[in-house]
Amino acid sequence: MMNYSSGPPETESRTLPTPAVRAEGLTVVRGPRTVLRGLDFTVPRGQITGLLGPSGCGKSTLMRAIVGTQAKVTGTLDVLGLSAGHPTLRTRIGYVTQAPSVYDDLTVRQNLDYFAAILTLGRAASARRTDIDRVLADVDLTTHADSLAGNLSGGQRSRVSLAVALLGTPELLILDEPTVGLDPVLRRDLWNLFHDIAASRGATLLISSHVMDEAERCHRLLLMREGEILADDTPDALRTRTGSETVEAAFLHLVDEAAAAGRRKETAR
Amino acid sequence: MSTPTTKKPTKPTKKPTMNTTAPTSALNVSRTTATAARVLRQLRHDPRTIVMMILIPCVMLFLLRYVFDGSPRTFDGIGASLLGIFPLITMFLVTSIATLRERTSGTLERLLAMPLGKGDLIAGYALAFGTLAIIQSALATGLAVWFLGLDVVGSPWLLLLVALLDALLGTALGLFVSAFAASEFQAVQFMPAVIFPQLLLCGLFTPRDNMHPVLEAISDVLPMSYAVDGMNEVLRHTDMTATFIRDVLIVAGCALLVLGLGAATLRRRTA
C-alpha cells in the first residue's frame, strides 16, 4: 500500500479540487438598488445545496449571476473553476428560470427536440430521442409529450421547463423554484430524482425554494435575507446551532436575530 | 429602514465575465437550421397566421387590379411596387412580434445561456421567414403576372429576388426594433413609426424626384426606396440594368447592416 494516497480526506480533496461555485465579494446592482451585497460563499460539488430566503431577497438574481445572464455583477464568481459566464460553461450548466421558459406554441416533445438540438450538437438522432424520452419520464410527462405546452396546467408547464434543464448531462443544475405549485407526490418524486442525479453522476444542484420541508432534503443550505447570506451550513448544524426543531424554525430564528441586529445598528447610528 | 447607499461607491472590481472570446459567435449550420425549423413549427401551430400572410398580398393585388380597372399602366407601377413592399411589411410585423415574445417569455434568456450563437438565432429567423417570404412572393408575383396582367418587361425571377431581399430587410428591421419594445402594443406601433414614412417616401404615390428636395434627400437614405426602385427597373427593362444591381446591393447591404445591429441588441447578460 502506498502510504501517500491512503488518507481519505486527502484523496477527497484531490478529486474535488475546486468547489462548484465560489463567490467572493459578489455584488449585483439591478436598476437603482444593490440586490446582492458582497456575498462570500462556496457551493460544494456533488451535493444538493438549497437556497432559501424571503421573496425578493435575491435568490433568482444570484442564480442568474451564476448562470451568466445577469448584468452588473462585480466581485469574484467562479463556476466549475471558470469565471461565471464563460462560453464553455454553457453546455455544462442546466438552468431552470423561475417562470417556465418554453414555447407555448410547440408541443412538449418539439420543445425538448429544439433545446436538445441546441445543446447536444452532432449527437445521433436516436441518442437524442432516448434522452428526450428519459427526461419526459423523469418529470412524468410522457403521456403529455404531444400536447401543446400552452395547453398544459401551470405545474405541467414548469415541469417541461425543468425537463429542458435535465437534457444531456449537466455538471451543475441551477433550479429556480422547480417544485413550486406541484403536488406532494410529484415533489417527493422530483426530490428523489434530484438526489439520484447528485449521487449517480456526482452533479451539483443549487435549488431555490420557499418550502421549508424541502430544505430538510438538501445536503447544505444557504439562507439569504435582503441580499446577504445569513447562514451557510448543513440542515442539522443549523438546527443544533439555533436550538430549533425544524429548519423552518431555525430560519425564522435567524431572520429575527438579523432583524434585531439591524434595528440595533440603526438605533445606534 | 435605510439602505446604506454610501457603503460602496460603485467601484467596478474584476468583472466575472469573459464573453469577449465567445467561440459560439461563428455561424453554426445545424443550430441555425434547428432554429429555423423551430420557428416554422411554431407557425405551423398557428395556421391562420400563415394563411393570412400568404393570402392578404394576393387579395390586395386583386383589389388593386380592379380599382385601376380603367388605367392598367397605373396598376403596373403600383402593383410592382407593392410586390416589393408586402414582404417587407409582413416580415417586419411577424419578426418583431416573434422576437418580442422570445424576449418576454424567457426563452431568449434560456437560449443565450445555452451554446447558441447570436448569429445562429438571427440567421435561423431569417431563414424561416425568408422561406415564407419566397412562398408569399411567388404566389403574389405569379398571380399578378399571369392572372392580373401585370406587364413586366424583365424576368419575374428578378421580381422574386427583390421580394426576397425585401423580406430579409423586413425581418432585420423587425428584429432590431423588437429590442426597443417592452410590449406587443409598442411593437405594433413601430409599424407606423418605421414603415409608414418609408411607404410615403418610397415613390409609390409619386415619383421621388417630384417630391420636395428635402423629402427626396430623406428618401434617398431609406432602404424601401431602393426596393421599390428595383421592382420598377424589372418592370421596365428586359435586362438587369446598372440601377437594378445598385438597388439590389443597397437593399441587401441594408438588410445585413440591420441584422448586425439586431445581433448587437441580443445581450447574454441583462439587468
Ligand SMILES: Nc1ncnc2c1ncn2[C@@H]1O[C@H](COP(=O)(O)OP(=O)(O)OP(=O)(O)O)[C@@H](O)[C@H]1O
Ligand atoms: N429586472 C429587474 N430590474 C430591477 N430590479 C429587479 C429586477 N428583477 C428583480 N429586481 C429586484 O431585485 C431584488 C431581488 O429579486 P429576485 O428576483 O432575485 O428575488 P427572489 O429572491 O428570487 O424572490 P422570489 O422568491 O419572490 O422569487 C428584488 O428587490 C427585486 O425588486
Ligand SMILES: [Mg+2]
Ligand atoms: Mg425568484
